Amino acid sequence: MKSIRTPLCDLFDIQVPILQAGMGGVAYGRLAAAVSNAGGLGCIAAIDGTPETVEEEIRRFRQLSNKPLCVDIGFPRRAPTGLxxxxxxxxxxxxxxxxxxxxxxxxxxxxxxxQAMSIEDAKLKLDIALSYGAEAIACALGTPKWVVDTCHAKGTKVIGLVGRSRHVRSVMEAGADAVVVQGTEGGGHTGDVGLLALLAETLSFTTIPVIAAGGIVNGAQIAAVLTQGAQGVWLGTRFLASEESSAEDNFKAAVVEAGHDATVRTPxxxxxxxxxxxxxxxxxxxxxxxxxxxxxxxxxxxxxxxxxxxxxxxxxxxxxxAGQGVGLVNERESAAKILAQLVDETVAALESARERIRIGG
Ligand SMILES: Cc1cc2nc3c(=O)[nH]c(=O)nc-3n(C[C@H](O)[C@H](O)[C@H](O)COP(=O)(O)O)c2cc1C
Structure with a gap:
């Protein structure tokens, strides 16, 4: 069986450059472990849980997998604690x-x-993740330099998440190891620039590995962004209806039924x-x-x-x-099956491109 590798695989010690996104209410120890065990990088969403539940999920991951773990934490600048x-x-x-x-x-x-409003709890969650040796921390809502320095002191890699190319510069300045650029197509918080343009602009100046996100649900899309210059992909919606996802049952059913125009971007x-x-x-x-x-x-x-x-x-x-790729998520499958399918499709798309596209001259 053929597979795909990029330098990002060496950075995170993973087999394929497919990262499962942190998703509040959806992505916890079980899903992250299934993805990491299948060769990708699994990520636990730690923005909305308490420090105690985050610790529980990290423990669950460590019981289920000895592969690398990413933990997604938010470090909001404006953080009131209540009404x-x-x-x-x-x-x-x-x-x-x-x-x-x-x-x-x-x-x-x-x-x-x-919980997402508490910067004190975010610091606690970071300490917990590092005490369990998390291999990577994904920073949503800004990538502070002190977070990068704290992680690097423990040998943990840092991924900054952004939706605008100008925010990529601050992620680079903070010293992060990689950046996820998410196009407007993506589920959850999202900007208004399409992935194709955002990726092109980011690749024109960035010096760190770029990971593409937003609307990606199949291997042909993965082949497209890897060809464009991304070193990996960060997928949320593709895993929403997976067996290991913690999404509510009715949410999973809605995902499987939804067409591509079922989403709306709203404040x-x-x-x-x-x-x-x-x-x-x-x-x-x-x-x-x-x-x-x-x-x-x-x-x-x-x-x-x-x-x-x-x-x-x-x-x-x-x-x-949910992202705009939701119309192509039509089944409840295991994360391992999804990963295997994505890899097969990516290989097939790359091979087919080689046959279909002739370089003249
Ligand atoms: C249900 C759901 C919950 C999400 N929650 C978070 C979150 O807690 N933290 C975060 O950094 N991003 C979150 N996101 C955004 C993802 O990290 C990722 O960027 C996005 O899913 C990529 O687009 P896609 O859904 O089209 O694959 C969420 C996305 C979804 C679909």
Missing amino acids: ADVEVVDLPGPIKQLHKELKALGVEVKPSHD IFDGLHIRSLRNRFIDAWDGHENEMLGYPRQRLVTSPVRWAASRANLKDYMNMP
């Missing part, structure tokens, strides 16, 4: 409406403590743009856009609804981030 810090005088109309609708369905909406979840599957939560804001509070207040007022819906497995009221 009291940001003065929300009155809840926006759509939130009151969504509370009412959930109550009618018998779901109680309780106040929530948002309603937290004030920053997130690409998600369209649902009632999003539609409730139609005509009420002027009531949005902006980041981080919007996040604080929407969290209790999203989390109550998530616990109740109610797909109409949760946040279901």
